[in-house]
Amino acid sequence: MKKLNETQLQELEQDLNSIRDEVLADLGERDAKYIRRIIRLHRTLEIGGRVMMPFGFIPPVFVAATASLGIAKILENMEIGHNVMHGQYDWMNDPNLHSQTYEWDTVCTADSWRRTHNYEHHTYTNVIGKDRDYGYAVLRLSDEDEWKPWHSLQFINYILLSVLFQWGVGLHELESEKLRRREIRWRDKLPFLKDFARKGGRQAFKDYVFFPLLTLPVAPIVLAGNIGANLIRNLWSSTVIFCGHFTQDAETFSEAECEGESKGHWYLRQLTGSSNFTGGRWLHILSGHLSYQIEHHVFPDLPAHRYPEISGKVQAVCRKHGIPYNSGSFGKQYGTVLNRIFRYSLPDRVRTRLEGESAPQAI
Amino acid sequence: MLARVIQSNAMHWLGRQLSNQDNPASWLDPLMTRINPMWVQAYTPARVERVMQETADTLTFVLRPARRWTGFRAGQHVNICTEIDGVRRNRTFSLSSSPLLWEAQGLVTLTIKRLPGGLVTNWLHDQVEPGQIIGLGEAFGEFLIPEPAQPILFIAGGSGITPVVSQLETMAAQDYPAPVTLLYFVRTHRDVIAGEKLRALASRHSTLTVQVIATNESEEPRFLRGEDLDQIADLKSREVYLCGPKGLMDLAGELLHQRGVTDDRIHSTFFAPPAPAQLEGSELGGQVTFAKSDVQVGSEGDANLLEIAEAAGLKPQYGCRMGICHQCSCRKTSGTVINRLTGQVSGASEENVQLCISVPRGPVSVDV
Numbered sequence: 001m002k003k004l005n006e007t008q009l010q011e012l013e014q015d016l017n018s019i020r021d022e023v024l025a026d027l028g029e030r031d032a033k034y035i036r037r038i039i040r041l042h043r044t045l046e047i048g049g050r051v052m053m054p055f056g057f058i059p060p061v062f063v064a065a066t067a068s069l070g071i072a073k074i075l076e077n078m079e080i081g082h083n084v085m086h087g088q089y090d091w092m093n094d095p096n097l098h099s100q101t102y103e104w105d106t107v108c109t110a111d112s113w114r115r116t117h118n119y120e121h122h123t124y125t126n127v128i129g130k131d132r133d134y135g136y137a138v139l140r141l142s143d144e145d146e147w148k149p150w151h152s153l154q155f156i157n158y159i160l161l162s163v164l165f166q167w168g169v170g171l172h173e174l175e176s177e178k179l180r181r182r183e184i185r186w187r188d189k190l191p192f193l194k195d196f197a198r199k200g201g202r203q204a205f206k207d208y209v210f211f212p213l214l215t216l217p218v219a220p221i222v223l224a225g226n227i228g229a230n231l232i233r234n235l236w237s238s239t240v241i242f243c244g245h246f247t248q249d250a251e252t253f254s255e256a257e258c259e260g261e262s263k264g265h266w267y268l269r270q271l272t273g274s275s276n277f278t279g280g281r282w283l284h285i286l287s288g289h290l291s292y293q294i295e296h297h298v299f300p301d302l303p304a305h306r307y308p309e310i311s312g313k314v315q316a317v318c319r320k321h322g323i324p325y326n327s328g329s330f331g332k333q334y335g336t337v338l339n340r341i342f343r344y345s346l347p348d349r350v351r352t353r354l355e356g357e358s359a360p361q362a363i
Numbered sequence: 364m365l366a367r368v369i370q371s372n373a374m375h376w377l378g379r380q381l382s383n384q385d386n387p388a389s390w391l392d393p394l395m396t397r398i399n400p401m402w403v404q405a406y407t408p409a410r411v412e413r414v415m416q417e418t419a420d421t422l423t424f425v426l427r428p429a430r431r432w433t434g435f436r437a438g439q440h441v442n443i444c445t446e447i448d449g450v451r452r453n454r455t456f457s458l459s460s461s462p463l464l465w466e467a468q469g470l471v472t473l474t475i476k477r478l479p480g481g482l483v484t485n486w487l488h489d490q491v492e493p494g495q496i497i498g499l500g501e502a503f504g505e506f507l508i509p510e511p512a513q514p515i516l517f518i519a520g521g522s523g524i525t526p527v528v529s530q531l532e533t534m535a536a537q538d539y540p541a542p543v544t545l546l547y548f549v550r551t552h553r554d555v556i557a558g559e560k561l562r563a564l565a566s567r568h569s570t571l572t573v574q575v576i577a578t579n580e581s582e583e584p585r586f587l588r589g590e591d592l593d594q595i596a597d598l599k600s601r602e603v604y605l606c607g608p609k610g611l612m613d614l615a616g617e618l619l620h621q622r623g624v625t626d627d628r629i630h631s632t633f634f635a636p637p638a639p640a641q642l643e644g645s646e647l648g649g650q651v652t653f654a655k656s657d658v659q660v661g662s663e664g665d666a667n668l669l670e671i672a673e674a675a676g677l678k679p680q681y682g683c684r685m686g687i688c689h690q691c692s693c694r695k696t697s698g699t700v701i702n703r704l705t706g707q708v709s710g711a712s713e714e715n716v717q718l719c720i721s722v723p724r725g726p727v728s729v730d731v
Contacts, residue, residue, distance in 0.1 A: 027449065028449045028450075029448050029449040030449070032446070032449030032450075033449075036396075040393045040394055043390070043391065043393055043394050044394070087678055090678040091450060091678070092449055092450055092451060093450055093452070093453075093681070095405070095680060096386075096389060096392070096405065098680060099678065100655070103383040103384065103385075105383055202380050206380055210377075210380070
């Protein structure tokens with residue numbers, strides 16, 4: 001990681017704080033209008049998808065219905081749920097948009113998400129051993145994790161994780177790796193499992209029981225469409241999230257270097273541990289503006305649609321302090337993610353030899 | 364309508380499964396605000412029908428709430444919510460019309476004085492026009508006409524007259540069978556709210572006596588005096604209703620006590636942010652644990668739990684910030700707090716507290 005001394009870190013902190021303060025002072029009707037417009041779009045797409053789905057025996061209608069419901073779920077999870085739960089809209093004082101009471105349309109309970117994502121991941125970003133989002137305990141993505149033979153099949157794990165992403169995220173707090181290592185007992189996880197079963201049951205009931213049964217004669221079509229919509233959301237959100245921290249140049253950190261860190265050091269870690277991807281306006285909206293992962297990690301509770309507006313200022317701060325700003329096209333960034341998953345599935349000996357051969361391109 | 368349907372248990376359960384919201388009826392609200400804002404379910408929408416000038420700084424808003432609103436009793440108040448520059452603002456106002464108007468025509472009125480520097484009252488005065496929608500909560504409050512009828516003395520000051528107007532109109536319509544006296548204090552006679560209505564009521568009903576007293580028209584301020592009370596024949600047998608600025612309420616309380624009127628006969632309601640009770644600074648403050656957020660902070664002096672939470676970077680829900688609307692109510696699991704309004708000391712056990720008026724005394728733990 002780029003090293004800055006305490007004075008430089010303090011300056012970095014002040015520079016970023018002033019960007020944040022400027023946005024905070026300007027929050028108002030424009031932001032309220034934006035999120036309400038997205039919510040209206042979500043409601044329209046969800047209702048549209050649900051209404052069209054029973055007519056899915058007509059192939060183009062099936063595609064439209066599935067896409068409509070899938071995009072609705074993406075918008076709700078990424079641009080609405082994730083961002084609302086970060087407290088980005090708490091200042092609106094709207095009980096339906098409050099970070100601590102919002103519940104979203106996915107298997108993971110909002111409470112579990114607030115603990116594992118808002119607290120663990122955003123505090124200990126990319127600290128190996130503390131940020132359990134780094135590889136989700138099923139992938140090896142850094143050489144600080146020791147290679148084991150089963151890692152060689154981790155590409156299969158990756159595909160499974162992406163396909164079943166909402167269930168994986170829902171079970172994240174189970175800490176299966178710690179159960180496996182017998183550091184914690186199943187008994188400790190009972191309250192969590194109860195909540196997981198309730199929310200997972202609710203989501204499965206809605207998409208796989210209630211709506212198919214409601215339209216009984218065409219139940220298989222509705223069931224298939226709903227599975228398709230969930231799959232679209234799973235693949236997309238998994239891909240976006242992987243592009244945020246697992247790209248080629250996104251850095252990782254050790255527990256030791258983060259002990260008792262200052263706010264400035266935390267900022268530095270967020271800047272260097274995250275990566276952006278570029279694209280059109282709708283790509284950003286559908287990613288919940290996690291395409292601006294760097295801005296999001298520096299300012300997780302500023303309304304996400306503001307990230308494009310402050311990106312230039314954040315880049316200027318990075319340039320000023322000589323900190324790399326990791327950005328590239330969606331395709332390029334995702335390519336480096338796949339590359340990373342593949343490379344770290346190999347034993348270190350093989351990997352370093354491969355990297356040695358391609359060293360000129362590597363960095 | 365939708366809210367009523369969804370109140371049935373099975374439908375409410377199903378609604379929660381499908382919408383992931385505790386209030387499933389409001390899932391469609393974002394669309395309803397565009398299609399027909401009167402169909403919004405999160406609050407009761409009320410359309411502004413007319414706006415009438417009462418005095419130079421006071422307006423009466425005639426509202427038509429959606430029919431699902433459950434009505435009110437004379438003297439009660441209501442929370443209204445509006446959105447100003449993207450922020451939902453809740454405030455409490457007394458209903459100034461009689462429930463009879465709601466029953467007959469589906470209308471209610473709020474009479475609102477412009478407060479210098481007040482965000483919501485100024486917005487209401489400057490921005491609200493007929494046709495606009497304001498959110499209403501259900502009516503609440505215990506400032507109610509006695510049943511069975513008793514002789515009454517009202518002491519009102521300034522815009523504190525609003526719940527009293529509602530009560531007088533209601534009593535007049537019922538031919539209230541006991542004597543009623545109103546002492547109404549205003550700065551100058553130009554500041555009289557609902558003057559014509561009061562005069563008309565007094566002239567039609569011999570049992571009603573209205574006395575308007577201007578405090579600031581003479582050289583010496585003319586406040587409530589002992590003689591004002593002594594002239595009331597059967598003072599001790601009257602139920603006394605107080606609504607006005609704190610100075611008037613305190614003075615009235617003192618004079619009434621001197622004349623042997625007991626506390627159980629005195630009813631009062633706040634109409635403006637009540638001044639904080641005098642609190643002993645030395646014993647206030649303490650370690651506050653916000654259990655749900657896993658945050659612990661120390662506090663000093665008379666900072667309330669809401670301010671302490673916000674200073675610690677938390678954003679609990681809040682409304683009026685003056686102890687009226689209960690939007691910020693939450694569970695205190697341990698510790699002692701002092702009610703900023705009354706100076707009352709809480710028990711140390713688990714109970715609901717309003718964050719905005721609770722000042723910690725020693726270590727306190729709340730579910731925030």
